[in-house]
Every structure is written in C-alpha cells, then in structure tokens.
Amino acid sequence: MIITLNDTSASKIGAAIVEARRTVGSGSGLVHTLICICDSSHFDAAFDAARDAARQHPSRLLMVVMTRSRKDKLDAEVHAGEGTPGDVIVLRFSGAMANHPASVILPLLLPDSPVIAWWPYSGPADLATDPIGALADRRITDSAADNDPCKALVRRATHLTEGDSDLCWARTTGWRALAAAALDQHPATVKSARVESAANNAPAMLLTAWLRLCLRVPVDRVTTDAPGISAIVMSTPGGDIEIRRRSGRYAVYRIPGEPARGVALDRRNVQMLIGEELRRLDSDKIFTAVMAEIHDEGIATTRDEDQS
Incomplete structure (x- = not known):
C-alpha cells in the first residue's frame, strides 16, 4: 500500500506511518534510519539502490527528494506492505521547504538508533555541517558520481569528519x-x-x-x-x-x-x-x-x- 500526502507536514506523515503499521503490521527489527538525498532527476535510480540497501539491512528509509517546483510545499508517500523493506517514506521538498529539510526529517528518525545519510550523487562540500548531515552518525557520498570525481574526493578529504565515508x-x-x-x-x-x-x-x-x-x-x-x-x-x-x-x-x-x-x-x-x-x-x-x-x-x- 502507498499512502499519498500532498502539501503535508511531519506530524501528518508520522500519523500515516502509524496507520500503515496498523494496517500491514509492525515495522519491528529495524536497525537504523537510512536517509537518501537526491534530486528528482535521479530519484528512480537512487530509490532502487536505497530500497535494496534497506532489504540487506532492515531500516526506516527516508528518501529526501529536492524538486524544481517553486511552490513552497512538502509532499510525501508512505510505502508499506508486501515487498516493502521496513518503513519507506518518500519526502518531496519544493520551493523554500527545500532549505529546511532537517526540521521535517528529525521527528521521523527511529529513536535510539543510528542514522546514516547517503548522497548517491553530488553532496555538500562539508557533510558534517550540512543540516541533514548533522543529524547523522554516518555520512556516505560517492565521489565517482560527481562531475569531477577526483576534485570531489579532495574536497571530501579537506572536510573529512569522523563518520564520513565514500x-x-x-x-x-x-x-x-x-x-x-x-x-x-x-x-x-x-x-x-x-x-x-x-x-x-x-x-x-x-x-x-x-x-x-x-x-x-x-x-x-x-x-x-x-x-x-x-x-x-x-x-x-x-x-x-x-x-x-x-x-x-x-x-x-x-x-x-x-x-x-x-x-x-x-x-x-x-x-x-x-x-x-x-x-x-x-x-x-x-x-x-x-x-x-x-x-x-x-x-x-x-x-x-x-x-x-
């Protein structure tokens, strides 16, 4: 099942997660929260990879998608049921909402569990000071997917903080x-x-x-x-x-x-x-x-x- 929420908020998303668990069963045994950050043009490939990772390591998966729409809003989808690993929540940020994603993500993190942030394509220069990176215990990038891979890797080395990986x-x-x-x-x-x-x-x-x-x-x-x-x-x-x-x-x-x-x-x-x-x-x-x-x-x- 997929619960679609348009122009929504973190509290409504949290309620939808509870409703989905009540309908299809409890999401027990989740070991961490995996946050995957991408833009809308890379969503399909990033979603497939992140969902596969969530199957290997049961987790709450938060797909954070930055759209090109100028309208200030947050749309969301809560995926649950057969074939869905753990909790899968897709968050689409548009307009000014894209400047403050951490305030939406924070209430959706699993309590007392590690948080991993993953940028499968271009990521911020300094991962630890990024608003989403600051929420995470582990921060993973992929310099090979950058337009200039070696330059991206040197940039990661310059700002390397404990918990960063590539x-x-x-x-x-x-x-x-x-x-x-x-x-x-x-x-x-x-x-x-x-x-x-x-x-x-x-x-x-x-x-x-x-x-x-x-x-x-x-x-x-x-x-x-x-x-x-x-x-x-x-x-x-x-x-x-x-x-x-x-x-x-x-x-x-x-x-x-x-x-x-x-x-x-x-x-x-x-x-x-x-x-x-x-x-x-x-x-x-x-x-x-x-x-x-x-x-x-x-x-x-x-x-x-x-x-x-």
Missing part, C-alpha cells in the same frame, strides 16, 4: 585484498608501484594513496584507455607483482617465479557497495589515514602550482 573506498576493496594477498605470498621488498586507471578516477586516487601509505615507496598513477582501475604493478628486486583486470569479472594475477592465474575481481554495482558500507557503522581508521594522505597531497600540489 563509496569509492568500497570500490577498492577487491584490489586491496589482492595486493595484500600477493605480498603475503611473495614477501619481497617493494621498490616502487603504479596504479593504472582511466583519467579522473577517484577510486584509483584512493588506491594510490593507500599503497603509498602502506609501502612507503613512490607510487605513480598512470592513465589508460581502459575503464576504471585496470592494474596494480609493484616492482620488487625479483620482478614485478602484477594484478591486471581482464574483464568486469576477473583479473590476471602474477608473482615472480610462478605462472599467471585468474582471480575473481568483480566490478560491483552501487547496491553491493552501499551494502558493504552499511555492514560497519564504526569509523574506518585506514580510510581516514588514506584521506589524510590525499589531503596532504592536495595541499602540496596547490603549493607547487602557486610557486610555478
């Missing part, structure tokens, strides 16, 4: 696992490394910073025509350790003295990435350290440009 980090999980496994299997001294990727690739920027932080050696980022990240190459005295993607499903894995072999390396969709992010709600210290590395690199680059 789906670009989850995009590097498989690469990091394979690189660590390669060095466990072939524990040689790495002299240098490189990451090969498409131009302006934010996950490649994170992977490069992670390798530099872990190995304490020069790590280059090389642009290729292949989509996404295409390879990690680590140079050792005995030869190169190489992980090279051959398709969206697998990569070729080479270490000195052994034949190459294929390994799984899926290119995962957004639903899988946000699912991974929601599996942990504590701060990721490694991600924080890598973002600090990117921040410092950005400062150094700016200083060099000013001096040239």
